[in-house]
């Protein structure tokens with residue numbers, strides 16, 4: 001808790017506001033050294049085996065602000081949305097013995113975990129949110145990773161103004177963390193479009209940018225180097241640390 005607050009208050013004191021505009025200060029300014037030295041410390045002290053604190057229903061924040069690229073407005077996403085995601089399939093492929101294409105019903109049937117945890121954005125705001133969905137470990141196991149697989153990459157439906165898609169990644173051991181879930185419900189309702197419908201990753205042990213919204217595909221890979229900028233995520237490609245433990 002103290003470490004998280006340290007990160008948040010360091011950011012607040014640098015006067016940072018949104019995830020988008022911070023990228024220059026993040027890459028160049030004092031921000032980088034403050035945050036990233038804290039994250040390195042966390043990585044060495046906590047590792048990825050610790051559990052994030054869980055809260056009760058009474059702690060859930062009424063407001064969970066939006067702070068990401070815009071909700072996808074392309075024909076593929078809006079078409080899926082119009083049909084209530086009947087035709088949505090979560091693809092799990094890459095280095096998999098058994099690639100999967102799962103409907104929302106199949107995902108719901110695969111596992112059921114509820115957790116009330118705190119979402120922490122690097123810019124210094126946080127919200128306690130109730131998530132319900134399938135442990136990512138269950139879904140990855142269904143696809144049977146080949147021995148060479150070391151990472152999972154999350155491909156998303158949204159793109160920035162330059163047409164660059166959002167993506168994120170985790171190591172297989174992080175993917176197996178019990179509090180890493182493919183969320184289908186947010187605060188007891190199916191996730192709304194703006195918050196990432198129909199499937200959103202929630203990584204309770206890492207900073208908010210890891211929790212990819214609008215997930216379309218999970219790809220098993222041996223290396224992060226071959227995907228987009230090669231550093232494992234949309235923000236990582238612009239200077240954020242790949243490991244975002246809190």
Ligand SMILES: Nc1nc2c(c(=O)[nH]1)N[C@H]1C(S)=C(S)[C@@H](COP(=O)(O)O)O[C@H]1N2
Pocket residue numbers: 019064065066067068069120121122156157158166167194195196208209210211212213214
């Ligand atoms: N697909 C996608 N996922 C994303 C983002 C995004 O831009 N696109 N932004 C990340 C960041 S930095 C944060 S803090 C949270 C914000 O989630 P919210 O808008 O639902 O509050 O989503 C994360 N996941």
Ligand SMILES: [Mo]
Pocket residue numbers: 019067120121122123208209
């Ligand atoms: Mo964020």
